[in-house]
Amino acid sequence: MFEALSDRFDGIFTRLRSRGRLSERDIDEVAREIRIALLEADVNVAVVKSFIARVKERAQGAEVAKSLSPAQQVIKIVHEELVTTLGGATGKLTMSPKPPTVVMLAGLQGSGKTTAAGKLARLLHSDGGRVLLVGADLQRPAAVEQLRVLGERVGVPVYSEGRDPVKVVKGALREADRLDATVVIVDTAGRLQIDADLMDELRRVGKAAQPHDSLLVVDAMTGQEAVSVAEAFDDAVGLDGVILTKIDGDARGGAALSVKEVVGKPILFAGTGEKLEDFEPFHPDRMASRILGMGDVLTLIEKAEEAFDREEVEEAEAKLRKGELTLEDFLQQMRQVRKMGPLQSLVGMLPGMPKELRDAEVDEGELGKVEAIICSMTPDERRQPSLINGSRRLRIARGSGTTTQDVNALLKQFKMVQQMMRQVARGKRPQLPLPGR
Amino acid sequence: MSNVLVLVGIFVLAAFLIVLGLGLSRRAQRQGPAEDRPDATGIASTTPATRARPRLRDRLAKTRATLAGPLQALRIRGRVDGETWDDLEEALLLADVGVATTGRLLDELRANALQLAASEPAQVIELLKAQLVAELDGDTDRSLTRADAGPTVWMFVGVNGVGKTTAIAKLAQREAGDGHTVVLAAADTFRAAAAEQLAHWGDRVGAAVVRGQEGADPGSVVFDAISAAQARGADLVLVDTAGRVHTKVNLMNELEKLRRVAERGPGVLTEVLLVIDATTGQNGLAQARQFADAVDVTGVVLTKLDGSAKGGIVLAIEAELGIPVKVVGVGESADDVVPFDPVEFVDALFA
CATH class of the missing domain: 3.40.50.300 (P-loop containing nucleotide triphosphate hydrolases)
Incomplete structure (x- = not known):
């Protein structure tokens, strides 16, 4: 949805940039997109109206037009306005001076x-x-x-x-x-x-x-x-x-x-x-x-803090920087991620996830399979998957109750993750290889 | 700060795990339309009972009288203009019909109005109603099916707090009144005192209640209930399941298992009814999609329609997923469960 909203905004603002100023029509168009987004989120029609009016007023100000990425700027305004509207102190009851x-x-x-x-x-x-x-x-x-x-x-x-x-x-x-x-x-x-x-x-x-x-x-x-x-x-x-x-x-x-x-x-x-x-x-x-x-990154980070051990995180960080990630780490991280809750809800909290990914149903049983495969490898194999030859593959498949195809698939996927992690280590935003359906 | 960075890296990793090997959904071939399901297992549609039943219209009359409909002002205006369309849109949105469905309906309506040269708002409103009724009416089968032999099993599913237990109690009373022998399966072994709630109702309506310990395996409760129904010669088993949020994979898996148990017993599972609260907004569609995916929902029970909520989301559920509304709950007493009637529902939508 966020993607969709920002995509829609991008369309509007590309035209805008060449002119450098927000016309009334541009703002109306933006307002319409915000309206749809809010209505789809079940905000009441009347509330949407007054909310949009406030956002419009702010969006007309110079802060948007001068910005390098007006789309992001408008989203920021909407977000801020939402926070303000929803806002106030949190989690405190009014306590009576005289109990109860x-x-x-x-x-x-x-x-x-x-x-x-x-x-x-x-x-x-x-x-x-x-x-x-x-x-x-x-x-x-x-x-x-x-x-x-x-x-x-x-x-x-x-x-x-x-x-x-x-x-x-x-x-x-x-x-x-x-x-x-x-x-x-x-x-x-x-x-x-x-x-x-x-x-x-x-x-x-x-x-x-x-x-x-x-x-x-x-x-x-x-x-x-x-x-x-x-x-x-x-x-x-x-x-x-x-x-x-x-x-x-x-x-x-x-x-x-x-x-x-x-x-x-x-x-x-x-x-x-x-x-x-x-x-x-x-x-x-x-x-x-x-x-x-x-997405809800904050909740995600909170959950992660609960599930992850600080030392482990630091270790992972070091490995990540060097671009060395073994199947052993992979297994460990997978277990930790799973501790945080059903993967599906975690993915839902990730901002900017492609829709296909967010809507994908995660088969948790499939994760168990991956775990079984890795657990059936020797420590050497986990550190150096290139060791795995035909007969080792067969042994791993038998040991984990899977097929050699499953083992192959996992190794291939792991390779891709490794590459991805190297990109991350080099500070690039990794490209998500979306599988074909 | 760097810790956060790493965490983000790990999340990306989690995402990869999901994308790469762990597979996009295995939406099994189970996605076919509801019609081509159990058929062969000896299920026959019963004729609607002849006993006079309360109608949706009567039940809603009270509500309607107290509310000035959003279209009152529109109706008395002289001509169709931009404002007319805005008002219509607002009325549909306020009824929780949703942005997409509203847009589609109004596009069709515009074309119709143009073709029929409808020039007065009242005409356009009638056109919209006719359009909605036509969409809901079709040849949708809204009857609750029963087995030819062996106890019929109806299973009720839904998110927390939609009124599953109450809906079951009302249906039990109605069915018992029609001469059926009803057994209630208290398979909500999770919520505190859920079984007690059902037991109270069982006493009131004269239906046997089969229950397990709190935290017991709901599958065993279902199996026991169906076996008990078979042994006693009861012909209808209503299964109450624990409310569950449709995004929780393990709970949905549990429900799938429950369905399989219900199918394997001596009874015949003919209906899996998704209970939806009329106050539910756009999330209702997501609920229907997930539950349909997990347990092949055969129909919707729309509850709490006696409030001012219109339950417009069922329009989207029917249009997009082809799951018909079969029963409507409109109040607290056992009489307050009525068959769904498209004309009355549409009337109430703009009441």
């Missing part, structure tokens, strides 16, 4: 409130908070059970006594006093923003809870509806922030922008996976890149 701080989660059905409650509890609990989880979702069957299981896993108490959510909340506040809890997290039932009765109930729950943080939980896959959802919930309980869930998929997450624009309060946290730890402060810059389809 009450956090209330609200949102549509299936947006991930209960899971977010569990994750938030874990985060605050591990920061030393005394957390009480409150199950005020009495609508969905087994919602309270789900919360209890999560509470047990995190190691925090769960309160849900009473048949009416308002009573549950009142009881919970007393319980919080008794337990001397510092944080109370209230999980409410999912509701449609147009359901007047349930929105009224939420208002009453809000009144009883007097939350310091009323948080809207929004699914990153939400489409145009995000705006009316945010408006209605903000209207009902006065939102203080947003939790964006399920950003581990490939949704571009334009809903984040829509909601932020409407609510005007920060997006505090993002749910990034199925596990309780998969919950992090929201990063506006990363989300901006994602909405524009620019």
Whole structure:
């Protein structure tokens, strides 16, 4: 998408360069491309309009026309504007000076409130908070059970006594006093923003809870509806922030922008996976890149830092500089890269990856095969693949349960990677040899 | 700084690994259209039940009355001009139809309007509706198929939080009301209390629920449920699977396995239904593509259409992937599951 966007821009700006100045028509054309990009990312139509207006104003300024690469410049402006719009401090709840701080989660059905409650509890609990989880979702069957299981896993108490959510909340506040809890997290039932009765109930729950943080939980896959959802919930309980869930998929997450624009309060946290730890402060810059389809290098680097050992990295660096890369290193790096998560999602985070590559399905089983082949080689063979002759090849194939063709293919590919790495070492941008289909 | 450089080098390497040997997708030959699948295994389409069922229109009436449609203003304007087209575009985009599909629809509409010399906005709107209905209608088979012999198995898949369990409960109630004996397979062994949620529903609607331990192998639950259905002479098994984000390879592999298990048991798997939340935006298409790739989805269940969300993404799903919407969920009670009706859906799109 980023490629596509910058390609489109390039077309517009090549014509432009000969004239040296942005005409109104040029800007309109650019604006149209940005509009398409944002709409494809599910940013609300109305929000796109106001956003484009802001970008247009900035793009008309001299900073673009004088730039050597106006296309990049405009993308930069769009990106910056996105970051500003999404921005604000990240990952901080408003804490009450007098405990307990009450956090209330609200949102549509299936947006991930209960899971977010569990994750938030874990985060605050591990920061030393005394957390009480409150199950005020009495609508969905087994919602309270789900919360209890999560509470047990995190190691925090769960309160849900009473048949009416308002009573549950009142009881919970007393319980919080008794337990001397510092944080109370209230999980409410999912509701449609147009359901007047349930929105009224939420208002009453809000009144009883007097939350310091009323948080809207929004699914990153939400489409145009995000705006009316945010408006209605903000209207009902006065939102203080947003939790964006399920950003581990490939949704571009334009809903984040829509909601932020409407609510005007920060997006505090993002749910990034199925596990309780998969919950992090929201990063506006990363989300901006994602909405524009620019990849997510920062997350990638973070993941890499977790998975890689510093010494190993330095060693790899030295080898890389000399252009010496053995199958041994190859194996090691492959294992480390795999530790970072499914390859497919990693590739998705790489900026500027060709579309074919990003859409390619990675067969993880195939990686296991490569591993098996390398493991069936002797250390000498791994260091010096040219040693491998016919009979060694046969032995390796047998040892790894593959065929000699597989072994050959791997050796050939490895050679290419080596060449590529030499290019990198020489400071050239390597050319990606895209295989034919 | 240099560390970062190396990391980037290694990422490039990772990319190479992927490109070079590890192969672009092995999108197997499984990509053929859904029609030429199981056929030969004794599956017959049942005639739609005769019992009067709630209709989409009735269910949506409440929603529609509360919302001023985006096209109201347009309808009363005198002539078709640039603004008309902008408004139409906006209406489609707001319904989550998507940029590409909207563009295509409007191009066709322009040609049609020109040909028919439609000069009033109201006429153009009607043309657009007719065009949409024609596109959805075709000769699409939207019935849920059943096996001739042995328990029929319907499997429900989708991302997290779209309403799989609730949709299953509603369908179970409907089918039980139609005289079928239903067994529910709680194969979502991942989410905390997912099986309890299904068990609650099972009690309510009078369907047996087969479940395993939390964290148990979902395949064994599916197999047990189908065997139990066979033993008890039940004729319908509804399989609830764990929600999964479609980009997670291992989870999608697990689903593939689950499908194979469902096929191997004594029952006959006739439907793999992808549950899509009406509030879903453009990602719905990616979801449909990945799930179809993994488990040969036979139809879509569109949930939460009782909100103000229009679920326009299913237009793209039908057009691009040929997967028909078969069932619509419109509320919290068991009556709130209705067959998909193109005319009513299109009406609601602009309501």
